[in-house]
Amino acid sequence: MHLAISTTAQGADQVQVSLVESEEDIFKFFSLISLTGPDMQQSILCAFHAMCQSPSGLDIRTKLRQLSAVQVLVQLCEIDNHTVRMNAIKLFYCLTEDGDDSTFSEHVGQRCIETLLKIIKTSENVEEIAAAMGIISNLPKDPQMTQWLLDAGALQIIFNCLTDGNSNASYKRQITENAVGALCRFTVSTNKEWQKKVAEAGFIAVLVQLLVSGTPLTKQSVAISLKQFSESSIHLSQPVKKHGVFWCCFASPDSGCPVHAGICTVESSFCLLEADAVAPLVKVLGEPDHGACEASFDALLTLIDGERLQRGTKVLAEANAIVPIIKLLSSPSTSLQEKALNSLERIFRLVEFKQKYGTSAQLPLVDITQRGSSGMKSLAAKILAHLDVLHEQSSYF
Numbered sequence: 001m002h003l004a005i006s007t008t009a010q011g012a013d014q015v016q017v018s019l020v021e022s023e024e025d026i027f028k029f030f031s032l033i034s035l036t037g038p039d040m041q042q043s044i045l046c047a048f049h050a051m052c053q054s055p056s057g058l059d060i061r062t063k064l065r066q067l068s069a070v071q072v073l074v075q076l077c078e079i080d081n082h083t084v085r086m087n088a089i090k091l092f093y094c095l096t097e098d099g100d101d102s103t104f105s106e107h108v109g110q111r112c113i114e115t116l117l118k119i120i121k122t123s124e125n126v127e128e129i130a131a132a133m134g135i136i137s138n139l140p141k142d143p144q145m146t147q148w149l150l151d152a153g154a155l156q157i158i159f160n161c162l163t164d165g166n167s168n169a170s171y172k173r174q175i176t177e178n179a180v181g182a183l184c185r186f187t188v189s190t191n192k193e194w195q196k197k198v199a200e201a202g203f204i205a206v207l208v209q210l211l212v213s214g215t216p217l218t219k220q221s222v223a224i225s226l227k228q229f230s231e232s233s234i235h236l237s238q239p240v241k242k243h244g245v246f247w248c249c250f251a252s253p254d255s256g257c258p259v260h261a262g263i264c265t266v267e268s269s270f271c272l273l274e275a276d277a278v279a280p281l282v283k284v285l286g287e288p289d290h291g292a293c294e295a296s297f298d299a300l301l302t303l304i305d306g307e308r309l310q311r312g313t314k315v316l317a318e319a320n321a322i323v324p325i326i327k328l329l330s331s332p333s334t335s336l337q338e339k340a341l342n343s344l345e346r347i348f349r350l351v352e353f354k355q356k357y358g359t360s361a362q363l364p365l366v367d368i369t370q371r372g373s374s375g376m377k378s379l380a381a382k383i384l385a386h387l388d389v390l391h392e393q394s395s396y397f
Contacts, residue, residue: 105142
């Protein structure tokens with residue numbers, strides 16, 4: 001155990017050390033867990049956890065999953081010895097971080113999910129809570145598993161984790177990151193009943209607050225959930241009721257949501273505008289973390305999807321989002337550049353916004369026509385044609 005821990009120390013990666021090399025060695029060592037008492041079990045679990053964090057950790061994790069170590073760890077989650085249980089959960093969490101879904105679908109059933117949620121709810125060890133929530137976050141996005149989680153009260157437990165200010169500060173960040181990651185499975189736009197449960201539980205206001213105060217990983221997961229909510233808004237926004245001809249003489253008509261053109265609320269249509277989420281999402285566009293930036297961009301792009309281009313672009317402009325989008329043309333992330341190009345190609349079809357923002361986009365667009373991939377060069381040239389900088393018969397096409 002101590003040798004394994006020493007391989008994770010700072011500077012240890014300068015010399016590659018492998019304590020167990022063959023699958024047979026790993027099998028023999030791990031099998032001792034079922035043949036020894038709590039003290040030895042704890043040492044073996046700690047040793048494997050340390051090895052999984054070492055430079056050769058990926059190979060160790062892969063072999064442990066192949067040896068059905070998850071099945072043993074699931075059983076250890078139910079034992080009364082808290083120290084052994086905690087170390088089993090930490091190793092279990094480690095194996096879920098980059099694992100194959102089939103491994104966990106085979107061994108993680110309803111009883112295991114209920115056990116993990118009970119641990120999160122009752123444990124006094126914040127490290128154990130963070131690891132158990134991490135397992136929940138990394139489980140396969142299988143509808144059956146999601147339903148088991150709902151039936152076991154997962155939403156309330158996740159909500160408590162996000163709003164509890166009493167956790168140890170050093171693990172509060174990880175608990176929050178894992179809890180927000182776990183929530184993403186309940187906000188998929190393909191299941192509006194799950195979305196409704198999340199919205200009615202008061203999550204959306206908490207998510208918007210985390211866009212301001214969370215870590216980059218938290219902001220990324222929050223933005224993913226908000227995007228998924230926003231994808232449903234157009235279908236859930238209620239049409240504005242039309243009144244009689246004389247009524248309009250005495251009262252100004254209600255024009256509805258500026259984007260969805262209907263009656264929106266946070267809980268009924270999950271509208272980003274009603275949730276005051278647009279400004280925090282725009283702010284994340286200017287942050288250096290590419291994952292958080294891209295997820296926030298994806299959420300904002302739902303506002304200009306399809307027929308909502310004119311209305312949504314006006315909202316983005318009012319939220320000062322167009323300039324940050326133009327800046328993404330110079331991002332080192334190819335994915336962000338491509339998304340910025342695709343969105344600006346549509347935005348600059350609108351004369352008002354082409355005239356107002358087109359000049360500031362010209363230089364980065366010209367740079368892409370010279371340095372970008374063939375597809376990006378062509379799209380940048382197409383936008384420059386919108387801006388009357390290039391002729392549509394240019395060789396850039």
